[in-house]
Amino acid sequence: MNPLHTALWGVLPYVVTTLLVAGTAWRYRYDRFGFTSRSSQLHESTLLRIGSPLFHYGLLFVVAGHLTGLLIPETFTERIHIHEWLYHANALAVGGVAGLVTTAGLAVLIYRRLRVPAVRAASLRTDRVLHPLLVVTLLAGLAATATTTNDHPYDYRQGVSVWFRSLFTFSPDVPVMAHAPLVYQLHALLGMALFALWPFSRLVHAFTAPVGHLFRPYIVYRSRGARGNGVGRVRR
């Protein structure tokens, strides 16, 4: 186990997590006004209406797939009699399609951002890093998914997933990750880069997903006195 692997799979995840949590907390505390999706739909709607739902809905499936693959141990799925080949066929089909849909959506969005002058002008500085990073992360992920069609595929649920879960017990299983195929290592690194960039880019809008909308009354009343946190609501 060389020091590089220890740094990448033993130290970096914690650095990134700290950056993500502290950065988001700092941004929320000092720049709540900056928490927005920075939508450019006002400038261009047609392409956005194709690209954005493709990208976001695809991404929701991708995220759900990652959570299942990383958090649910293989022993659990075996106990409920889901065979390894069935699990992987499902992951390949659903994950592959979701990944392709997300990539297609992102391609439309990037085309739009580069070719529509008003949208291009409205882009943020972080977008120049964020969009390429999203592309390479997605491509690495798709490549990793594609490798599972091999005759002897790498079982990430006994590799990457074990490492991922070991992070939460503060005893990172570095060797497992060090032996993972390069494409998985690359995907994990790019993912960490994405999390590090998260608090400082438009990605923060994902943390403010308006789930509460489903449960609140339609009309919100607030008192002049209650600003910010003290939201006075009257049910009707």
Next chain:
Amino acid sequence: MRVMAQIAMVMNLDKCIGCHTCSVTCKQTWTNRSGTEYVWFNNVETRPGQGYPRTYEDQDVWQGGWQRKHGRLVPRSGGRARRLARLFANPRLPTLDAYYQPWTYDYGILTDAPLGDDVPTAPPRSLTDGRPTAVTGGPNWDDDLGGGPEHLAGDPVLKKMSDRVRLEYEQAFMFYLPRICEHCLNPSCVAVCPSGALYKRIEDGIVLVDQDRCRGWRMCVTGCPYKKVYFNHRTGKAEKCTLCYPRLEAGEPTVCSETCVGRLRYLGVVLYDADRVGEAAATPDERDLYEAQLSCFLDPSDPEVARAAEASGIPHDWVTAARNSPTYALISTYRVALPLHPEYRTMPMVWYVPPLSPVVESLTATGHDGEDPAKLFAAIDALRIPQEYLAHLFTAGDTAPVEAALCRLAAMRAHMRRANLGEEQDPAIAASAGMTTASLEAMYRLLAVAKYEERYVIPTSYAVTGPDAADFGCSLEGEGAPGMYDPEGFHAPPAAPPPAEHAGTSLRDRVNLLNWNGRGRPTGLFPRRRGES
């Protein structure tokens, strides 16, 4: 009964000359920042016309306001789950083309051009991307019926009327309609906000956007049937008319009212029963919505109402102000003011006295005495076309309330002419409009000679006091927020593409970790300790 107070506005359309002073002063005050070039909290439309943004009244397209579904009110754009499902791209968001592409002129060429035979010109430049552009639309492109029948045909209100009516109508009359946010009792923009950033203030009913909670989902732009919530494309936040609340809180009228040349705006407190609003807004027949909304308003001179108001925490001076309110008088006592598009079921609170002048003018044009009561009443009855148009604007198509309001205005004119000329009084004139001579004269005073203090009866603000009540700060502060502006940056031609800065890079007293060189503790990284200056 749950009494709530609302600052309502009434505009007397007879007096509007379409000078746009309200729009311009409002813009200078609130929306002269980059990102809000196309934002007009106040605009003046020529009717018939398409309005701003173009054809905003066509709710089949824009899906604003509420609709009844199985007896319950649901935003026309759909319920909560449906809205969240469309979060990633709002299918009913008007793009800048529905408003206009903001532009400026490259004035530098005028002064920097070398000596030559040709006179230098200032070519238009887009304010969104800085590139040369062609001006194809503006905030009042069809002002004074500009564009002619081609533009007129796009008027969604005219489309509700028959073709015959449309052709006759074009020769009949034209009037101006100044519009601000309606500060509705049942605001659909508030209802559709996924983040819950829009809210109605309990104290005075003003509908505001909490800039710190807004996440730029843009649903409010669709939800508002009047299209009076705008999206700041630079900050990514929704912004709307604030009813100049910092001025109202100090007892002063809004900027648009203060600067109105025709003195046609009235501001005053209206008390209403908040428990009745939901039921009234869900009235089955949309033609009954005007009456339903009237039934929500409470008579402030009723001691029962005054007691209930004070029990609800409304201060005594607000109840007193409600008794002297010019808006309550025009809306409920004289019933000459009507709501704009009650069929949207939002219970709007900016009401309009419909214009009688066009009727008088068309009567005069045919050689008759435009102020002879008998002829005027007959003309109101005969001029079905303008009436129908006004009814589609103000009473969901029911001409009776419009006719009644116009008749009251006509009776007032006829009566006051007799009084001014020293002719014999005829109580029959007042009676024919269902009023008395005294109330006609009181209404005349309010509509014609009311002074500043009578037009704007605004009690100063009261607040729910708390331990930190004195330390509110201004919720409109923050880079690019409505309370801030950069006098140099606005309408200056962007030479290069405008600097699309990260919202977090230049905040005062705040630190940007991306620029931190790692040495020492940057000031502003942590909140100040108590006692530290």
